[in-house]
Amino acid sequence: MSTRNTRQKRRDEVVSKAKQPNHMYGYCRVIGCGKPARAGTSDGLDTKYCRAHAEHLQRHGSLHKGSYGAKELNPYRQAALAWLLDNEHEFWVKNAIQRMQGLYQQAGPHVEAFRLRGLRPKERAMAALARLRKHEVDPRLVIAAWLAVEMTLRDDPQADLKPEFKRVQVAKVVHRMASGSHKRWEREVHAPDRLGRSPRIVVEELHVYPRSRGRVLRHLGEALEPAVELLVHHHLDAVHAFKVERDAKGKYDDRPYPKGWSARPRKRQPDSA
Template identity: 60%
Template structure:
């Protein structure tokens, strides 16, 4: 019943057919890929691919800052930041639920004073690149994970430094960008930008303008 991974062309057994887990759909490599990227086979968009879309999205937001739907999206993201709870150091995330880790990510963004417009622009950029990609993965989960990965990188983790001279010590801890936490972040961002996308998607810059 669980003899093969569901990804076309993969001959590996699904994890449930081995001693490696209970996943009835994918083998270990494709399960890991799905966890990190939101698709078992489609890779994430790279930084170079995303850069012109992110720049175009931010420029569009700035040009339409008085638009009611733009203000609504920015305000709703700002609310996510303000209601995310106390800041949690990255090295204290172990043991927290995915939902609490997602809240901690929003709290890190708040602590880093990241402009809410950058997060709205991240979602719009994903909308735009998927629209322009003829081979895009168009499932909602992929879109959520791709946007979440962008904003997850805006809060760079926890960095500590103590001591002086030759005795100086540093600690750098970065939260893992994978799993259900990305789904929670992406879903919250999607809900915050829902009205903006619903009413202004046709007005977003085209590929030729990026």
């Protein structure tokens, strides 16, 4: 039997098993949730959580806590980057930048966002890092994102302190910085338009953004953590104190970066003739 037939047979078996409710799993393990776990319905094989809580965990890295928004993270990201720029001479800052640059180089070839279908989650995570390298995203911006999440967790009175939540929160920010793939091209069309013009040049665009959820975020967060963990260990207190002092002076706004900075500058496309 060919590998393709084997995979199809296995897929059919899993689908068939998922459609058979197992009444031993009658309740979701989240306290206060009265819904059955997915294995107790015809909706899946998850023996722990209902669909709603499983989806929340996949998307946010926590069963209860939602992701931090830009309004919460941006003052921390801006302060972290400002501190990094003021302290580039520090050994652990230089070490983190070098490690992040090494991670960029080890990410593998650049893969367009519309060619990710069929890749494993770890390969998709590495593709996100390759997009950062391709678009020349400054490593300091990625490091600042990690420091920002660390400080946000420190100041959050109801923070989820599990490592998975922190990694997912950083990965969501970095995944957005990697953005997607954007293509623009022209083609000649011979069919007349409403004004009878033929042939004519038509401009077409393709914009594809990878989904930010699931195991891809876990792999991305796990890949980033070793690059910044020593900087966090040695200087997080100093970065946080800098942010507190900065807030007291009112020196911040709602942008993630200071003026003149952007993760991925947009190149203006020339107008079509």
